[in-house]
Amino acid sequence: MCKFFLTYANTSSYMNNTTLKKISEILGLSISTISRALKNHPDISDKTKQRVVELAETLDYEPNANAINLRTSNSKLFGLIVPSISNWFYNAFIASVEEESRKNGYSLMILQSGDDPLIEITNLKLCRQNRITGLFVCISPDTTNIEPFLKLKELDIPVIFFDKVPEINNCNKVCVADSLSATMAANAIVNKKKKKVLGIFGNPHLLITKKRLEAFQNTINEKVNKIKLITDHASSSVEAEEIMLRHLKEKPDTIFCMSDEILIGAMKVVQQKGLKVPQDIAVITISNGGAPKLYYPEITYVETSGHKLGKLAFSSMMACLGGSTFIQELTIESLLVEGGSL
Amino acid sequence: MCKFFLTYANTSSYMNNTTLKKISEILGLSISTISRALKNHPDISDKTKQRVVELAETLDYEPNANAINLRTSNSKLFGLIVPSISNWFYNAFIASVEEESRKNGYSLMILQSGDDPLIEITNLKLCRQNRITGLFVCISPDTTNIEPFLKLKELDIPVIFFDKVPEINNCNKVCVADSLSATMAANAIVNKKKKKVLGIFGNPHLLITKKRLEAFQNTINEKVNKIKLITDHASSSVEAEEIMLRHLKEKPDTIFCMSDEILIGAMKVVQQKGLKVPQDIAVITISNGGAPKLYYPEITYVETSGHKLGKLAFSSMMACLGGSTFIQELTIESLLVEGGSL
DNA sequence: AACAATTTCGCAAACGTTTGCAGCGAATTT
DNA sequence: AAATTCGCTGCAAACGTTTGCGAAATTGTT
Numbered sequence: 001m002c003k004f005f006l007t008y009a010n011t012s013s014y015m016n017n018t019t020l021k022k023i024s025e026i027l028g029l030s031i032s033t034i035s036r037a038l039k040n041h042p043d044i045s046d047k048t049k050q051r052v053v054e055l056a057e058t059l060d061y062e063p064n065a066n067a068i069n070l071r072t073s074n075s076k077l078f079g080l081i082v083p084s085i086s087n088w089f090y091n092a093f094i095a096s097v098e099e100e101s102r103k104n105g106y107s108l109m110i111l112q113s114g115d116d117p118l119i120e121i122t123n124l125k126l127c128r129q130n131r132i133t134g135l136f137v138c139i140s141p142d143t144t145n146i147e148p149f150l151k152l153k154e155l156d157i158p159v160i161f162f163d164k165v166p167e168i169n170n171c172n173k174v175c176v177a178d179s180l181s182a183t184m185a186a187n188a189i190v191n192k193k194k195k196k197v198l199g200i201f202g203n204p205h206l207l208i209t210k211k212r213l214e215a216f217q218n219t220i221n222e223k224v225n226k227i228k229l230i231t232d233h234a235s236s237s238v239e240a241e242e243i244m245l246r247h248l249k250e251k252p253d254t255i256f257c258m259s260d261e262i263l264i265g266a267m268k269v270v271q272q273k274g275l276k277v278p279q280d281i282a283v284i285t286i287s288n289g290g291a292p293k294l295y296y297p298e299i300t301y302v303e304t305s306g307h308k309l310g311k312l313a314f315s316s317m318m319a320c321l322g323g324s325t326f327i328q329e330l331t332i333e334s335l336l337v338e339g340g341s342l
Numbered sequence: 343m344c345k346f347f348l349t350y351a352n353t354s355s356y357m358n359n360t361t362l363k364k365i366s367e368i369l370g371l372s373i374s375t376i377s378r379a380l381k382n383h384p385d386i387s388d389k390t391k392q393r394v395v396e397l398a399e400t401l402d403y404e405p406n407a408n409a410i411n412l413r414t415s416n417s418k419l420f421g422l423i424v425p426s427i428s429n430w431f432y433n434a435f436i437a438s439v440e441e442e443s444r445k446n447g448y449s450l451m452i453l454q455s456g457d458d459p460l461i462e463i464t465n466l467k468l469c470r471q472n473r474i475t476g477l478f479v480c481i482s483p484d485t486t487n488i489e490p491f492l493k494l495k496e497l498d499i500p501v502i503f504f505d506k507v508p509e510i511n512n513c514n515k516v517c518v519a520d521s522l523s524a525t526m527a528a529n530a531i532v533n534k535k536k537k538k539v540l541g542i543f544g545n546p547h548l549l550i551t552k553k554r555l556e557a558f559q560n561t562i563n564e565k566v567n568k569i570k571l572i573t574d575h576a577s578s579s580v581e582a583e584e585i586m587l588r589h590l591k592e593k594p595d596t597i598f599c600m601s602d603e604i605l606i607g608a609m610k611v612v613q614q615k616g617l618k619v620p621q622d623i624a625v626i627t628i629s630n631g632g633a634p635k636l637y638y639p640e641i642t643y644v645e646t647s648g649h650k651l652g653k654l655a656f657s658s659m660m661a662c663l664g665g666s667t668f669i670q671e672l673t674i675e676s677l678l679v680e681g682g683s684l
Numbered sequence: 685a686a687c688a689a690t691t692t693c694g695c696a697a698a699c700g701t702t703t704g705c706a707g708c709g710a711a712t713t714t
Numbered sequence: 715a716a717a718t719t720c721g722c723t724g725c726a727a728a729c730g731t732t733t734g735c736g737a738a739a740t741t742g743t744t
């Protein structure tokens with residue numbers, strides 16, 4: 001045995017990875033015995049187990065995930081495709097899914113598409129090549145063809161769409177309550193007896209924008225005490241800034257922002273003009289909670305929690321893996337978080 | 343052939359993944375021929391190639407990455423371990439590394455440790471089990487034992503430490519210019535003839551804090567026109583807020599923030615007190631560029647670019663893979679970006 | 685027509701694991 | 715003493731690829 005050990009010590013610079021075979025040769029046992037010993041199989045005696053585990057540790061054995069996946073065809077790996085990880089909401093979502101995955105013995109392959117449908121497809125291929133067990137995906141705004149994603153279902157790979165979901169029906173989706181959260185924000189404004197609201201919304205051809213705009217408008221307009229509502233669209237923080245500057249002449253008493261990005265643009269103008277919040281102008285937004293806390297007073301917001309959405313997406317995934325063929329379209333509830341801005 | 347095709351079409355619900363073997367049986371060719379045809383090997387005739395590629399496409403063939411990695415023992419996969427992805431700087435770093443990786447045919451396994459050394463070790467194991475080709479790692483503040491990371495080098499797996507790097511010498515590191523960037527900020531302050539500076543620094547036992555504090559102090563103090571310097575430490579945004587409030591009585595004319603987190607805390611107090619920047623108080627920070635753009639006027643900052651650091655880390659990685667055994671400790675240059683806050 | 689050269693392809697081993705099955709020695713039962 | 719059990723371990727196939735080598739089929743050369 002000592003001889004064997006020396007031999008392997010010498011060749012360690014060439015064969016740099018410990019394998020079951022290597023351990024088996026040193027110990028004079030078969031590969032299968034080593035494999036079973038390491039996973040505490042009842043067939044193997046305690047003496048043997050101890051010897052094996054000990055050597056495995058000193059040799060710093062790490063099982064080869066590729067071999068295991070190949071053999072068992074169960075990768076215990078989820079794919080997660082997102083337009084960008086540089087985003088508070090997605091950050092929270094990812095952290096949440098990752099935590100759950102880790103706790104349940106899965107790992108996570110995070111891929112970002114940079115809003116490029118081509119990269120998105122590349123990422124999808126990568127997921128398939130790595131034989132993922134399931135996929136979480138938030139499609140980019142420019143993605144028109146979701147066929148490739150649906151194809152995974154034929155391969156028995158569950159797909160959970162989150163946040164930006166396709167408009168078709170036969171797929172699992174988890175979303176924030178787009179309409180409801182806008183309604184809640186509108187109600188908060190109404191309750192505060194505001195008179196003139198500037199609502200800044202996002203890219204007008206996104207589904208999320210349409211939903212929020214419609215719900216917001218309806219809620220504001222259904223009130224008897226007529227509130228004047230000005231709406232406009234901004235696709236970026238800078239555009240939101242311009243819109244704020246343009247509409248400030250009309251003296252709104254309240255600003256509603258559909259997203260963090262828009263809030264940030266709007267708040268730059270608030271600072272620039274030296275406006276007091278909420279005395280000169282009230283502000284309310286829809287957010288995961290990161291951006292509103294940047295300001296003083298903290299901005300009142302309707303929370304759409306990436307963290308909660310992650311939990312929901314994960315449990316939906318587990319349900320699919322558990323054999324549920326029930327297609328679900330889930331929504332997390334929203335919550336009004338009071339800052340001092342309204 | 344038609345018979346074969348039907349057979350496979352029927353069993354498609356069971357055997358849900360196309361393999362080389364499947365294609366070979368349908369086409370009546372050997373597995374090796376299929377393999378070669380798909381990678382455009384010169385041994386295979388154009389006719390055959392065409393037939394193979396065509397069928398592979400209709401059958402939606404995707405190579406099994408696990409099998410390939412097992413066979414070739416070249417995973418073309420980098421690991422990236424970071425305390426948290428919820429961070430502008432790391433976001434930029436990751437995006438940069440990911441882009442380069444994709445362009446060079448590598449994929450990236452992103453893992454976050456949540457500043458927990460135990461999860462960090464778990465993540466490291468995951469990387470090893472997946473037989474990564476190389477590792478980018480930013481150690482968490484509480485990590486004391488970097489042995490496990492260094493062990494990778496014995497396995498011929500390059501390790502590039504970035505941002506938070508260990509203090510030992512025999513490892514590859516890429517960093518932002520901690521001392522230099524603090525010096526640049528200090529010089530900018532001196533040039534503006536400021537008289538009384540409040541410097542808010544991070545967690546005092548982090549190397550980065552020590553370096554920045556020392557450089558900042560030295561630069562401020564070496565000037566003949568004595569500048570009064572107050573320094574304090576904050577480990578979070580909220581602490582920075584408290585410190586600001588506490589020291590505001592001493593009427594500093596300038597605030598220096600060591601990081602985004604601290605800037606955000608400080609700026610909340612600026613907003614709270616209705617201070618005009620830069621008239622009432624000047625502000626300068628060190629940042630990747632995200633946070634300074636949240637405010638009006640935009641905050642003047644010394645840029646430490648996550649994007650550039652990513653590029654540097656990647657090229658350092660490629661150098662290692664290219665066979666360079668030269669241990670390098672690289673630093674990206676900083677850059678003063680003028681906002682209107684100083 | 686015979687031979688060489690070239691094109692085209694298949695065989696089989698290997699990568700590192702898991703796992704059903706069988707083997708074997710010893711202890712217990714009949 | 716033979717048969718049965720039980721505890722421990724090994725054999726061998728399989729997962730899906732890649733690739734060196736050899737063989738067959740085709741072409742070109744005399």
